[in-house]
Amino acid sequence: MTEQLTDxxxxxxxxxxxxxxxxxxxxxxxxxVLSTFASGVWVVGLVWEVIRIGGGPGQxxxxxxxxxxxxxxxxxxxxxxxxxxxxxxxxxxVAAVELAGMALVAALSTADLTRVWxxxxxxxxxxxxxxxYYPAYSAWLPALVEERDLLAVNGFEGMVRxxxxxxxxPGVAGVVVGVASSGAAxxxxxxxxxxAIVALTLVPLTPVRREEGPHGSVLGDLREGFxxxxxxxxxxxxxxxxxxxxxxxxxxxxVLVPFLVKDKLGGGPGDHALVLAAFGIGGAVGSLTMAxxxxxxxxxxxxxxxWGVGCLPLVVIGLxxxxxxxxxxxxxxxxxFAFPMVIWGTLLQxxxxxxxxxxxxxxxxxxxxxxxxxxxxxxxxVSELLGLRTTFLIAGLVPGVAAVVATVxxxxxxxxxxxxxxxxxx
Numbered sequence: 001m002t003e004q005l006t007d008x009x010x011x012x013x014x015x016x017x018x019x020x021x022x023x024x025x026x027x028x029x030x031x032x033v034l035s036t037f038a039s040g041v042w043v044v045g046l047v048w049e050v051i052r053i054g055g056g057p058g059q060x061x062x063x064x065x066x067x068x069x070x071x072x073x074x075x076x077x078x079x080x081x082x083x084x085x086x087x088x089x090x091x092x093x094v095a096a097v098e099l100a101g102m103a104l105v106a107a108l109s110t111a112d113l114t115r116v117w118x119x120x121x122x123x124x125x126x127x128x129x130x131x132x133y134y135p136a137y138s139a140w141l142p143a144l145v146e147e148r149d150l151l152a153v154n155g156f157e158g159m160v161r162x163x164x165x166x167x168x169x170p171g172v173a174g175v176v177v178g179v180a181s182s183g184a185a186x187x188x189x190x191x192x193x194x195x196a197i198v199a200l201t202l203v204p205l206t207p208v209r210r211e212e213g214p215h216g217s218v219l220g221d222l223r224e225g226f227x228x229x230x231x232x233x234x235x236x237x238x239x240x241x242x243x244x245x246x247x248x249x250x251x252x253x254x255v256l257v258p259f260l261v262k263d264k265l266g267g268g269p270g271d272h273a274l275v276l277a278a279f280g281i282g283g284a285v286g287s288l289t290m291a292x293x294x295x296x297x298x299x300x301x302x303x304x305x306x307w308g309v310g311c312l313p314l315v316v317i318g319l320x321x322x323x324x325x326x327x328x329x330x331x332x333x334x335x336x337f338a339f340p341m342v343i344w345g346t347l348l349q350x351x352x353x354x355x356x357x358x359x360x361x362x363x364x365x366x367x368x369x370x371x372x373x374x375x376x377x378x379x380x381x382v383s384e385l386l387g388l389r390t391t392f393l394i395a396g397l398v399p400g401v402a403a404v405v406a407t408v409x410x411x412x413x414x415x416x417x418x419x420x421x422x423x424x425x426x
Contacts, residue, residue, distance in 0.1 A: 003330040016156065019149040027202045028144060029156065032137075034196035035095060038189045040169015041176075042102055042126075045185035048177045049109055050119060059116045066120040070127025071369050072218050078132040080221045081361025083355060087140035088205050091134055095197045097129035102190035109183030131365070138361040142349045143206040154345035155291020158338050160270030161288075162280035208355075225359030228352075233289065234300055235352070235360070238344070239367060241304060245399040246371045249311050251379030252395040253279075253333075254352055254372075261326065271323050278327045282334025288336075290342040295421045299347065300412040303340040308338025308403025311396050316393025350421055 019025050050060045082090055101122040108114040138418075145153055176185040229235055257275060261267040296302040313329035313336070320326045352360045383391040407413070 002023055002310055006201070014292060015294075016152050019145045019153045019156070021123055022145055023148075024204045025143045027199050028140075030096075031091075031196045031199035031203070032157065033164055034192050034199060036165040037169045037172075038098065038102070038196065040165040040167075040190035041173040041192065042098075042169075044170045044173035045177065045182050046105070046119060046123070048173075048182035049105065049114060049186065050116065052182050053114050053116065055083045055116055062116065063119045063123050067123035067127040068369070070124035070129075071131050072366075073131070074128050075361075075366040075369060076222060076362050077218070078365070079135040079225060079359035080218050081132055082135040082139045082358025082362070083161060083221065084208060086205055086208055087136040087143075087358075088200065088203055090136035092200055093139070094129045094133045094136075094177065095193060095200060098126055099190055099193040099197065099424075101126045102186055102193055106183050106186035106190055109186060111183070116127065127379070131362075134365045135358040135362040138204065138345065138348065139358040142354065142357070144203070147350055150329060150346045150349050151293075151342060152291045154242040154342045154349075155287045155289075157344050157345070158287025159284045159291070161360070162283040162334070162338075166280045167235045167277065204383055211255035221359065225356055225363060229360060229363055233410045234412055234415045237406040237412065238304060239364060241399075241402050242307070242344075242364075243367050243371055244402045245307055245311065246368060247375045247378075249314060249375070249395045250372050251311055251375035252314060252383075252392055255376050255379040256383055256388060256391060257299045257317070257326075257330075259383075260320075260392070261323065264388065265320065265323055265326070267323050274323070275326055275330045277424070278331040279334040282331035282336075283338035284334075285331075285336035286323050286335030290339040295343070295346065297420070298413065298416055299343055299421055300416040301407055303343040303347070304407050304412065306336060306340040306343075308400035310340070311399040314392050314396030316396075318389040318396065347421070353417065 020029070046063065047060060050063055057064075105119065106115065107121050108118055141150060141153055156398075172188065173185045176188055229239065258272050261272050261275065265271070310333065313333040316329040317326050317333075320329065348357065348360060348364070379391065386394070
């Protein structure tokens with residue numbers, strides 16, 4: 001009778017909310033929301049701080065590049081640390097570095113002492129700290145929630161990032177900068193980061209999920225993670241395909257959409273903002289929808305083909321003659337890009353051995369962050385050579401072909417049937 005009474009509330013919860021049964025995860029989720037909000041405020045506050053001290057596009061590019069380089073350099077090391085050190089301590093360390101950097105820049109701004117090199121240095125350090133965040137966060141989740149709840153957990157994260165990080169945080173920052181100053185906005189970011197640390201301290205400390213005993217060298221740990229990647233067909237095929245997809249689509253999406261809106265459709269900054277908002281909202285809807293469903297039986301096929309087909313809206317964007325068509329296509333693109341991400345995160349957490357999860361997650365993170373700037377650097381020259389619309393056509397069609405090739409070549413349909421992940425009782 002006691003078990004029946006305990007289980008009844010669990011069954012009454014929507015699937016997307018079932019992870020919140022765990023007090024530890026509720027606190028981690030709160031920390032995620034607060035830290036994502038802080039990052040959203042920080043990005044906008046940093047831009048306006050560069051402008052406040054008289055900086056232009058060159059100075060802003062320097063500061064942004066410093067942050068990107070900071071993320072990239074220790075990305076692989078982040079996975080080794082996540083598999084050696086309790087993940088709670090790693091996340092607390094990351095948050096502490098963020099808090100120190102944000103508070104320092106806020107203080108410099110208030111005292112009118114800020115220089116561009118200050119902002120570049122702090123951006124680099126915060127970026128380097130963030131390289132440790134994703135592997136540790138991914139490796140920690142399976143220790144805090146049940147396996148059947150991982151899909152919902154990853155869906156919640158996928159919803160938080162576009163809504164809080166790309167909409168609410170920047171929106172609040174814009175208001176604070178307008179009403180007060182960029183320094184005040186940076187202070188808000190630091191305060192939110194401090195609140196995230198408080199929430200993190202309340203999450204239970206869990207041990208690292210690997211066998212006891214002395215660890216090998218850092219290089220040995222990296223070799224072990226890379227060796228597992230090469231020996232695992234579903235993982236290698238998906239990562240290679242996803243790398244090609246990022247290379248094909250991210251540059252056109254980030255770099256060329258503003259020029260398409262301005263030069264081909266006669267739009268302005270407001271129209272571009274509307275397109276970006278539609279993409280973010282689509283991502284939130286796609287993530288929340290996937291969080292509300294069970295893991296698909298054909299999860300590898302659904303994920304890879306979903307990504308491939310999901311890039312087709314880029315073709316529509318390239319051929320569009322009206323802004324509203326681009327907005328609708330961006331919404332669909334966001335949703336179709338996000339829901340396979342939820343499956344991917346859950347797949348790593350359920351099929352990668354626990355003692356390797358941090359390193360595999362860091363390899364995934366490294367590929368993503370390293371190829372995004374390459375894609376953005378190539379987008380401009382390619383569009384000048386082939387034309388704007390042809391570039392969007394290529395970006396929309398190549399991932400679909402690559403998805404089919406990866407699915408067939410790596411025999412993913414047979415693999416997913418041999419390793420079912422669907423929780424029929426969940």
